[in-house]
Amino acid sequence: MSYTSFSFLLFLAGSIFLYFVFPKKYRWTVLLCASVFFYLRATVKGFLYVLVTLLSTYGFGIWLTDFSKNMKQELKQISDRSEKKKRKEILQKKKRRILLAYLLLNFGILAFLKYTNFFLGTINSLAGHEAVPLLDLLIPLGISFYTFQATGYVIDIYNGQLEAERNLAKLGLFVTFFPQIIQGPISFYDQLAHQLYEPHDYDFVRLKKGAELMLWGYFKKLVIADRIVGLLNVILEKYAEYNGTIILTALLVYTVQLYADFSAGIDISRGICEIIGIDMAENFRRPYFATTINDFWRRWHITLGAWMKKYIFYPFAVTKPVMNIGKKIKNSRFGQTDYGKHVAKVFPVSLSSLVVFMVVGIWHGANWKYVGFGLWNGLIIMFSELLKPLFEKMTAALHIRTESAGFRLFQIIRTMFIVIIGYVFDIAFGMHSALDMIRKVFFEQSLSAETWSTLAAISPIDRWDVLLACAGILIMFIVSLIQERTGKRVRDLIDDKHWTLEWAVTFAAVILIICFGCYGPGFDASAFVYMQF
Amino acid sequence: MIMDELLEILQDVNDDVDFENCETLIDDGILDSFAILQIIAALSENYDISIPAAEIIPENFNSAKALLKMVERLQNE
Incomplete structure (x- = not known):
């Protein structure tokens, strides 16, 4: 049932009507029924995958909440500080293992469905014949969006920012809410869930x-x-x-x-x-008016960016090995110079940003061109941050008024140029054709x-x-x-x-x-x- | 730990921001993710603490006062 079909408009009108005429207490159930109906109309088989994600999210969420509560109770009863610390580490490890099992299951399903045929195809092309047949895999509608939303919920519970929802049907609504399951926006539980569950009155x-x-x-x-x-x-x-x-x-x-x-x-x-x-949540804020590529990604697919930032970028950037890179640069001879100090500050962060773009690239699909997409965006952000002092010196030496409308227009055009070249990796069939297209754009104008x-x-x-x-x-x-x-x-x-x-x-x-x-x-x-x- | 010391560390990360008075550093988008991570690196080094990603929430980063509270809490853990 496509958004652009007449049947969708009928379904929508009916759902909204029922929502407002239902008793307030049960209005959320109308949204749940509409969401399940909408999904089943699209695919029944795919719904089984949604159920696996929902049930695991429900079970692991409660497990983690109860584990955290018991852990707190147990630690409260230990008075010796060093013993408490030891016990805390052990329990923390157990808790991490529970989260890991959940993430492996859900991202495992996503990876299996999205990448299995890519790997089998690679084996076949290396063998020169069909050594292994490709699998007839169905990719459930909106799998990335509901998986991201559900995993975000469980990670928030793990981090102590949420308590698990004990009503399976309510959690089901959060995971399957029909206006967003197809292509987002991806919502955080604490922003969306209460709005789904509380009744809203009709307002003209x-x-x-x-x-x-x-x-x-x-x-x-x-x-x-x-x-x-x-x-x-x-x-x-x-x-x-x-x-x-x-x-x-x-x-x-x-x-x-x-x-x-x-x-x-x-x-x-x-x-x-x-x-x-x-x-x-808003997902776009006039992205083509961005003045830098960083700014572009703050305006484009905002909710995916927010998800990536919260659950991949920050956790990766604050790991010891990444933090130590900055320290090492700072303690070196190069790190004593003004530019060295700048590099020590921004390099670990830029590296984390590159990793996120690689993840976003690979998420888009199993194809080397998406690695190209990740590298193109990640490396440009990395170099623009690393070379910032140089650009600032250049603009000062050339007496460029960076606040002027002309300079802003220049920045917008420059950003658009980078974005448009990056789109080559989207539209090309593969990495080879992407590079061929870029060559043509630069050298075959007529x-x-x-x-x-x-x-x-x-x-x-x-x-x-x-x-x-x-x-x-x-x-x-x-x-x-x-x-x-x-x-x-x-x-x-x-x-x-x-x-x-x-x-x-x-x-x-x-x-x-x-x-x-x-x-x-x-x-x-x-x-x-x-x-x- | 005194506030002046913290403010000095924060100004070293970005001296264009009014860390002393601003209480909406995150809510108003004054600090971006690059600045937040630079602050984390500086605090971790200066106070010998480790700041996990779960602590990166607006309540902890909206003002110097909130940052101070977080650092003191993590030091005591």
Whole structure:
């Protein structure tokens, strides 16, 4: 049941109606039933994997909570300090083993389903024939998103930041909540769970605002993303035949399509939550206005970044070996210099950041190109931090006013350039083709008439589609610019005006989507890009 | 441990931040993850403590006062 299908809209309207007419005490059960129904409509087999994650999360969560309580009690009764310390270490080790078993089970399932065929394929290609048959593995819908959310919950319990939920059905709602299970946003338990369980009253303003956000999502998905994705696909199919200008065109199309598609899915999810009365975490904050690559990753897929930061980046960065790297640099002769002191401070952190990007890369898929993605982003962040004093000296020597609008524009363009080159690793079939594409982009540019006639010949979209897409992109750009400048939601700015304007904009959006959206017979509405993860 | 000593360590990490008065270092995004880890490295070295990742929460890093409280607690553990 795709977000863009009529049946989904019916399902949604029914669920929301039932939610508000149900007795307050049981409203959360409507969300649970809707979530289970939504998932089972997509896949019954996949739901079995969800159940394994849910039951293990429930069991291990309670085990860890009870273990921590008993541990506290036991330690309280020991008065001798050194004995207490010894006992604490032993119990801490046991507790860590419980967590490890849970993580191995859940990340094991994720890794098995995502990477087994990659390894079997590698064995076959090394053998030169089909030595081992590939497995017919089903990747459950949204496996990464519910796994991340569930493991985050158990790690928080391990860290003493949460107590386990003892109601299995309630925990089930947290793990399977339908607006977010397909592609996020990934929520932390302490931010989301209580909002799911407590009843929310019907509120017309929230209904209107949530519906407006959903409309905006449908506009981006159906009018922009799905209109241009065909052009991207035909270029990629035979990319080797085209020059760098056409490859660059594909990259630019992907830049728009990915953002329009992914942010659309998130807006629809957040809009649904707003209607119900749930404040869902933000996942994008105008990423293409970022001034540095670090800034970009703080604005793009924010909830995945927050998850990675909390559960991988910090735990890795504060380990003794990583902390000792900084100390070693500091104690060396190089570490006594001004630049050495800077390197001692930022190198361990940059290294941790590189590790996180490698993990994010590998999470995207079993392919060497994703290692390239991790290296590209991680190394650029590492070098930009390591060379910061040099850049500061350069800007000072050149008397560049770093606060000026011109410099900010330069920074935005520079960041976009890095991001767009990084997208090569997304769209290419493999590492080899990614490197080939980069070579073409840099060394095979041609603005000749032949380039444009080739593009026109292969393009599955006509000039009206191009015009419509450009108009849609312009609207998306203006909305983003207003948000970036004012820090306010455009919906709120419109609502502050006369009600006629508000309804006129809403009506225009509906008409635009109905008339110019890519849906219905003859259109194969594309699945949301991030559903595959 | 006195506050002045801690403030000196924090200023050494980033002297653009008003550690003395600010109480929303995390909530207002004044400290990013790079700065947080640099503070952890400096505190670990100066006070001979180990700060686990579970301690990296806004309540512990929002102000110098909160940091001082965390350091004292970890020293006593």
